Structure formats: C-alpha cells, structure tokens
Amino acid sequence: MTxxxxxxxTAADGVALxxxxxxxxxxxxxxxTAGRLAAVWHRCxxxxxxxxxxxxxxGSAAFCTGIDRSVDVPQPSSPYSADDPLLRIGPKANDLWxxxxxxxxxxxxxxxxxxxxxxxxxxxxxxxxxxxxHTTYGMVSAYESVFMAQRMPYGEAARLALMGTxxxxxxRRAYETGLVxxxxxxxxxxxxxxxxxxxLAAQPTEAVQGTVRALWASKEAVRAQALAHAPQLIALGNxxxxxxxxxxxxxxxxxxxx
Numbered sequence: 001m002t003x004x005x006x007x008x009x010t011a012a013d014g015v016a017l018x019x020x021x022x023x024x025x026x027x028x029x030x031x032x033t034a035g036r037l038a039a040v041w042h043r044c045x046x047x048x049x050x051x052x053x054x055x056x057x058x059g060s061a062a063f064c065t066g067i068d069r070s071v072d073v074p075q076p077s078s079p080y081s082a083d084d085p086l087l088r089i090g091p092k093a094n095d096l097w098x099x100x101x102x103x104x105x106x107x108x109x110x111x112x113x114x115x116x117x118x119x120x121x122x123x124x125x126x127x128x129x130x131x132x133x134h135t136t137y138g139m140v141s142a143y144e145s146v147f148m149a150q151r152m153p154y155g156e157a158a159r160l161a162l163m164g165t166x167x168x169x170x171x172r173r174a175y176e177t178g179l180v181x182x183x184x185x186x187x188x189x190x191x192x193x194x195x196x197x198x199x200l201a202a203q204p205t206e207a208v209q210g211t212v213r214a215l216w217a218s219k220e221a222v223r224a225q226a227l228a229h230a231p232q233l234i235a236l237g238n239x240x241x242x243x244x245x246x247x248x249x250x251x252x253x254x255x256x257x258x
Contacts (some may be wrong), residue, residue, distance in 0.1 A: 023059035064110025090118030117147025136164030138239030
C-alpha cells in the first residue's frame with residue numbers, strides 16, 4: 001500500500017488529527033500533499049463527527065518546511081497570472097469553519113505559514129522554531145508575510161520576514177509575541193493541542209463555527225486587500241530561478257535563535 005502524505009485519525013471526542021506525513025522531507029509540500037490537504041478539509045466540512053481539528057507534522061524535526069524545492073510547479077504562459085498551489089492548502093481557503101489548532105514540533109518555515117495563518121491558534125513545543133528563508137534566497141516573502149503580520153506585532157513579523165535564514169524565532173519568543181498561545185515540553189505539542197481541541201469539540205458546534213467565522217471576518221478584508229498585491233510584488237522582486245538556485249546551493253548553515 002502506497003504511503004499517504006497526509007494522515008487523518010478521528011477520535012470519539014470529535015477531534016480529527018491531521019498529520020503531514022513526509023518526515024524524510026521535513027514535511028515539505030509537494031503537489032500531491034497540497035491536493036490531499038485540500039481534500040481533507042473538504043471531507044471535514046461534511047463529516048459531522050469531526051467538530052475540531054489538530055494539524056501537525058510527523059516526526060520531531062519539522063512541522064512543515066513549505067514547498068518542496070524538488071517540485072516543478074507548472075505555470076500558465078500568461079504573464080498576468082501565476083499558479084501558487086499553496087493558496088489552496090488552508091482550511092479557510094476550503095471554506096472550513098470548524099476550529100483548527102496547529103501543533104508545532106521542530107521547524108516551521110516559509111510556506112508552512114500558509115497553514116499556520118489559517119489555524120485558530122498555535123501550540124508549540126519548547127524546541128519549535130519559526131523562520132522565513134525567502135529573502136536569503138532572492139525571493140519576496142509576500143503571502144507568508146501577510147499571514148504572519150496578522151498573527152504578530154508588525155515589528156516581529158517584519159524581523160521574521162527580513163532576517164531570512166540568519167535568525168530563527170524560538171518557541172519562547174513566539175509565545176511572548178502572541179504567535180503561539182501555549183508552550184509544551186519537547187514532544188508534547190500534539191497532546192496539548194488535542195486537549196485544547198477536545199474542549200472546542202465539546203461546545204455546541206454551531207456556536208463554535210459561527211465564532212470562528214466572526215473572528216476570521218474581523219481580519220478578512222484587510223487580508224484580502226494585502227494578498228491582492230502579492231503576485232505583482234513577487235513578479236517584480238524575485239530573482240530569476242537560476243540565481244535563486246545558486247543562493248540556495250551556497251546557503252550558510254549558521255543562524256541565531258532568539
């Protein structure tokens with residue numbers, strides 16, 4: 001049987017555990033994984049036994065490291081449009097209004113922010129780290145920065161985006177800035193997130209989903225307007241692919257965690 005890149009387990013308490021299961025690639029997202037995530041959210045919409053969801057990554061090294069760099073994303077020939085498969089991987093992008101809690105172990109970086117930006121709140125282990133490599137490799141952090149700017153103070157989101165791979169945001173600092181709502185010991189993020197999700201699942205689901213929708217509406221207009229600028233900023237600011245690849249190949253391994 002072919003291993004699936006996304007696993008779903010549903011408990012009797014109404015909580016579904018959704019796991020990105022590509023630990024050998026640090027749970028990076030290829031096109032199959034992106035498509036399966038969208039299908040999982042669609043399935044959860046119609047499954048009345050699922051009232052809350054925990055999203056995590058397999059293993060302890062990484063929650064998710066964004067798009068798999070080995071993936072070739074086909075692009076339309078039109079200069080006025082670009083295809084970004086990560087825009088379709090989040091629960092809100094798939095019209096799911098059941099609460100989603102992220103459980104972060106290890107690294108969460110780059111395209112992982114598409115997912116974190118559409119979760120209700122984050123639980124992280126003490127060893128979790130967050131960073132955005134885009135600027136280091138000659139790419140504009142557009143969508144990722146918008147998602148993080150809605151979860152963190154502006155200065156913290158700016159530092160995260162602009163420092164590239166030179167700096168990683170540690171779990172303690174992420175908690176202090178409000179990006180993370182609860183810290184857990186190493187290896188304990190999923191258990192802590194499941195406990196929180198069980199509380200959410202025990203509430204009347206209509207009221208919970210309506211509250212999720214209201215919370216999202218409070219920032220939806222600003223987010224939509226900001227994201228509308230992303231394609232043009234990426235087209236103008238990204239280096240050519242071959243120069244990006246050169247920067248990636250010569251990347252430094254040194255970084256500072258704060």
